[in-house]
Amino acid sequence: MIIYICAGDPSPDATPDLVRRLAAAGADIIELGLPHSDPIADGPTIQAAAQRAIAAGMNTDVYFQMASLADVAVPKVFMGYYNMIYARGLDKFASDCARSGISGMIVPDLPPEEAVPLKDACIRHGVDLIFLAAPNTPPERLKMIVEETSGFTYLVARIGVTGARSDIAADTRGLIARVPGNKPKAVGFGISTPAQAAEVVRAGADAAIVGSVCVDLIARGEIERLEQLVRDMKSAIRAVKLQ
Amino acid sequence: MKPQLCEEFAVRFGRYGGLFVPETLVQPLKELAEAYERLMKDGEFHSELNLLLKHFAGRPTPLYFARNLSRELKCRIYLKREDLVHGGAHKLNNTLGQALVAKRMGKTRLIAETGAGQHGVATAIVGANLGFETQVYMGEVDIERQKMNVYRMELMGAEVIPVRSGSRTLKDAINEAMRDWAASFEHTHYLLGTAAGAHPFPSMVRDFQSVIGHEAREQILEAEGRMPRSIVACVGGGSNAMGIFAPFLKDDVRLLAVEAGGRGPGRTDKIADNGASMGYGSDGILHGALTKILQDPFGQILESYSVAAGLDYPGVGPELAYLAETGRVLPKLADDKTALQGFRALSRLEGIIPALESAHAVGYAMQEPEALGDLAIINISGRGDKDLATVMDYENL
Numbered sequence: 130m131i132i133y134i135c136a137g138d139p140s141p142d143a144t145p146d147l148v149r150r151l152a153a154a155g156a157d158i159i160e161l162g163l164p165h166s167d168p169i170a171d172g173p174t175i176q177a178a179a180q181r182a183i184a185a186g187m188n189t190d191v192y193f194q195m196a197s198l199a200d201v202a203v204p205k206v207f208m209g210y211y212n213m214i215y216a217r218g219l220d221k222f223a224s225d226c227a228r229s230g231i232s233g234m235i236v237p238d239l240p241p242e243e244a245v246p247l248k249d250a251c252i253r254h255g256v257d258l259i260f261l262a263a264p265n266t267p268p269e270r271l272k273m274i275v276e277e278t279s280g281f282t283y284l285v286a287r288i289g290v291t292g293a294r295s296d297i298a299a300d301t302r303g304l305i306a307r308v309p310g311n312k313p314k315a316v317g318f319g320i321s322t323p324a325q326a327a328e329v330v331r332a333g334a335d336a337a338i339v340g341s342v343c344v345d346l347i348a349r350g351e352i353e354r355l356e357q358l359v360r361d362m363k364s365a366i367r368a369v370k371l372q
Numbered sequence: 373m374k375p376q377l378c379e380e381f382a383v384r385f386g387r388y389g390g391l392f393v394p395e396t397l398v399q400p401l402k403e404l405a406e407a408y409e410r411l412m413k414d415g416e417f418h419s420e421l422n423l424l425l426k427h428f429a430g431r432p433t434p435l436y437f438a439r440n441l442s443r444e445l446k447c448r449i450y451l452k453r454e455d456l457v458h459g460g461a462h463k464l465n466n467t468l469g470q471a472l473v474a475k476r477m478g479k480t481r482l483i484a485e486t487g488a489g490q491h492g493v494a495t496a497i498v499g500a501n502l503g504f505e506t507q508v509y510m511g512e513v514d515i516e517r518q519k520m521n522v523y524r525m526e527l528m529g530a531e532v533i534p535v536r537s538g539s540r541t542l543k544d545a546i547n548e549a550m551r552d553w554a555a556s557f558e559h560t561h562y563l564l565g566t567a568a569g570a571h572p573f574p575s576m577v578r579d580f581q582s583v584i585g586h587e588a589r590e591q592i593l594e595a596e597g598r599m600p601r602s603i604v605a606c607v608g609g610g611s612n613a614m615g616i617f618a619p620f621l622k623d624d625v626r627l628l629a630v631e632a633g634g635r636g637p638g639r640t641d642k643i644a645d646n647g648a649s650m651g652y653g654s655d656g657i658l659h660g661a662l663t664k665i666l667q668d669p670f671g672q673i674l675e676s677y678s679v680a681a682g683l684d685y686p687g688v689g690p691e692l693a694y695l696a697e698t699g700r701v702l703p704k705l706a707d708d709k710t711a712l713q714g715f716r717a718l719s720r721l722e723g724i725i726p727a728l729e730s731a732h733a734v735g736y737a738m739q740e741p742e743a744l745g746d747l748a749i750i751n752i753s754g755r756g757d758k759d760l761a762t763v764m765d766y767e768n769l
């Protein structure tokens with residue numbers, strides 16, 4: 130189970146402790162979002178979190194400080210928009226990831242075709258570059274994406290943007306079934322309940338990515354409920370895997 | 373991976389351009405690029421478009437010899453009268469073209485972003501005329517500034533959706549339209565209003581706007597028997613500029629692209645005092661393309677500023693960024709004050725009230741007449757009726 134939070138929301142100082150608590154509650158990977166002014170792949174929940182974080186003083190320098198301070202045993206993965214990486218310099222960004230204990234990068238607005246320079250930088254610094262596939266990705270392209278990705282393939286559960294939904298689209302199961310090869314696949318966008326997480330794992334995913342619902346609980350200051358949700362998700366997923 | 377893959381993937385202008393979008397939008401953009409490339413070779417498509425451009429949009433627009441302005445600036449100046457296009461701006465050239473592409477692709481709904489409301493109006497016009505359901509994203513701040521255009525869109529059956537995210541202006545309206553499209557591409561066409569964004573938009577919008585330059589070329593040859601020394605156009609995202617420049621790229625004509633100097637070069641960590649992405653910006657990715665943008669050192673996009681809502685955009689089309697870098701196009705600045713001078717001068721000298729956007733081109737020409745040579749064309753991209761309240765407010769400050 131992969132848990133997404135927006136770094137710096139509600140404040141940069143709160144982030145390292147939050148990461149530790151999520152890891153303690155059972156998150157297998159922590160996805161640390163770097164807030165961007167123009168998050169085109171995100172729905173209202175994460176947009177609002179990004180605005181709060183930027184207003185609270187989050188920037189790329191602070192991001193890497195907080196990531197270093199968040200010393201957990203589970204992997205941390207960067208998620209953020211390409212311009213933030215481009216502005217810092219691709220090589221410096223990948224090297225900062227490696228130095229602050231971030232083992233992979235998810236860049237939602239960077240298709241593999243445009244990612245050649247960043248991929249080179251990631252290889253130089255031993256950081257995974259994780260590509261996304263969507264329900265409308267055609268078979269040939271899906272094959273290319275799975276070949277190019279490293280770490281895992283991020284399957285976008287539904288067309289549209291991030292945000293909690295109450296169901297799992299039929300598309301999602303179809304996409305999971307279509308992925309060739311045996312690299313790990315994680316499913317995200319819209320997953321907000323233990324039942325949904327269990328459902329995507331039952332459909333063949335190796336992990337569920339849970340974001341907006343966590344961001345929402347953090348926004349409301351309900352950290353204990355967030356920890357409980359993570360524990361419940363974890364046991365729901367474990368139950369499926371034991372079957 | 374072979375770098376060659378990239379070239380097939382998206383047209384580049386030097387290092388600028390590309391297709392930096394979420395995976396969900398890759399396929400819709402590829403389908404759009406294929407449809408547009410196919411239709412550009414389709415005679416029937418062109419006949420249909422040309423009929424609409426002639427009988428509905430009112431093309432060709434005149435190339436008018438501005439006697440009084442010419443006398444004032446001691447240079448022969450012609451005005452390309454895009455202000456006379458139906459709807460009041462060049463925007464309809466593009467919306468008609470894209471709407472016909474959308475029709476051929478079987479789409480039933482159009483979405484668009486708008487800042488000043490001119491592109492929104494041009495989209496509402498084609499939505500009504502060609503039978504699309506139409507929704508226009510518009511920042512809350514712009515809705516407040518451009519009430520008349522909101523009402524015009526609604527009269528023509530379009531729904532205006534207020535955008536409350538981010539800076540609540542044009543760039544956020546584009547974000548919101550892209551988010552909508554990522555879920556609705558099956559039946560919806562995203563009708564982007566300027567020559568910016570991901571491939572194929574910069575090329576497609578340039579091609580649909582090139583009718584301006586093709587006409588101007590014929591008209592100036594007929595009137596003067598020679599090429600102009602210079603062409604002046606204002607730049608928001610670059611559609612009216614690329615439209616008039618494109619057919620002259622191979623000629624010995626000075627191409628002057630006037631960006632919004634706003635209040636000057638200043639900026640805070642959130643807001644730039646101008647809309648001059650070529651003048652004051654740096655390389656970065658915005659709305660799907662690598663181009664020149666206004667950003668902070670960390671890559672956060674700044675809010676732009678201009679008295680002309682249509683130039684109030686923190687990016688520029690990738691082809692213009694490239695042409696500026698090679699020196700083929702010369703980026704210039706006109707600040708608010710210069711634009712207002714252009715606005716007043718053209719109104720008084722020629723009896724033509726230009727859009728505040730176009731007034732930047734006029735103002736620049738008046739400020740640096742020596743840059744024009746002895747024969748110039750200024751692109752009057754739109755008419756100024758929409759701006760009267762803004763100008764009155766500005767003068768009362």
Ligand SMILES: Cc1ncc(COP(=O)(O)O)c(C=O)c1O
Nearest residue numbers: 490608609610611612682753754
């Ligand atoms: C009259 C007019 N001119 C110019 C522009 C700027 O756009 P572009 O640079 O795409 O021509 C606008 C945009 O709204 C406009 O309404």
